[in-house]
Amino acid sequence: MSKIYWDKGHGGDDPGAVANGLQEKNLTHKIVEYAMVYLEANYTGFEQRVTRTGDQTLTLSQRADMANAWGADVFVSVHINAGKGNGFESYVYNGGVSSQTIALQNVLHGEILATMKTFGSITDRGKKRANYAVLRETKMPAVLTENLFIDSSDAKLLKNEEFLKDVGEAHARGIAKFLGLPQKAKTAPSQPQQKSSDGKLYRVQVGAFSDRKNAEQLVEELKQNGYPATIV
Ligand SMILES: [Zn+2]
Numbered sequence: 621m622s623k624i625y626w627d628k629g630h631g632g633d634d635p636g637a638v639a640n641g642l643q644e645k646n647l648t649h650k651i652v653e654y655a656m657v658y659l660e661a662n663y664t665g666f667e668q669r670v671t672r673t674g675d676q677t678l679t680l681s682q683r684a685d686m687a688n689a690w691g692a693d694v695f696v697s698v699h700i701n702a703g704k705g706n707g708f709e710s711y712v713y714n715g716g717v718s719s720q721t722i723a724l725q726n727v728l729h730g731e732i733l734a735t736m737k738t739f740g741s742i743t744d745r746g747k748k749r750a751n752y753a754v755l756r757e758t759k760m761p762a763v764l765t766e767n768l769f770i771d772s773s774d775a776k777l778l779k780n781e782e783f784l785k786d787v788g789e790a791h792a793r794g795i796a797k798f799l800g801l802p803q804k805a806k807t808a809p810s811q812p813q814q815k816s817s818d819g820k821l822y823r824v825q826v827g828a829f830s831d832r833k834n835a836e837q838l839v840e841e842l843k844q845n846g847y848p849a850t851i852v
Pocket residue numbers: 629630636637644699700
């Protein structure tokens with residue numbers, strides 16, 4: 621059972637960066653909530669906790685201590701950047717880090733950036749290292765993400781709820797990939813009885829079968845069930 625610790629950047633008395641009618645603490649709350657819901661809905665084999673469920677005030681050391689005390693396997697701290705730049709960047713500690721930490725950064729960075737790019741062009745500010753307390757004081761692989769800038773043209777995306785949701789889900793998928801979490805079995809959809817009248821011809825490729833006989837057999841079965849089929 622893998623243990624995942626989420627950190628919603630800032631909170632309570634500390635709003636984090638504020639601009640364009642947005643507060644960093646509210647955005648990090650939303651992104652992490654979306655991530656946690658997505659993990660719960662799609663994967664098994666894990667437990668997850670979060671540094672703050674609501675708008676509590678926490679020091680950086682408290683955040684790291686809680687993850688350490690629980691024995692988390694992975695720690696992800698979610699933030700929004702400020703300083704009038706553009707784009708996405710991720711951080712690991714700039715001291716000694718394990719290869720696992722680098723692997724976590726690689727998979728998260730790739731997953732989040734690819735997802736953000738479905739909303740338009742996004743600047744990749746790179747995989748970085750810094751002496752951040754939550755990264756320095758946590759004992760497990762830990763990554764901090766800076767998800768666009770609150771005080772630049774990026775704010776337009778940060779006001780888009782669909783964007784926050786997708787970015788949260790990308791965090792979740794990255795962690796799931798890193799930990800190799802099993803996906804939940806999807807409930808089988810009821811089998812719609814498609815009639816051949818839709819005019820669709822089923823093309824059975826011989827190459828997909830070990831020998832032609834198997835392909836011929838499938839074509840026969842399709843025909844018996846009323847589906848036009850042919851070998852290609
Ligand atoms: Zn922050």
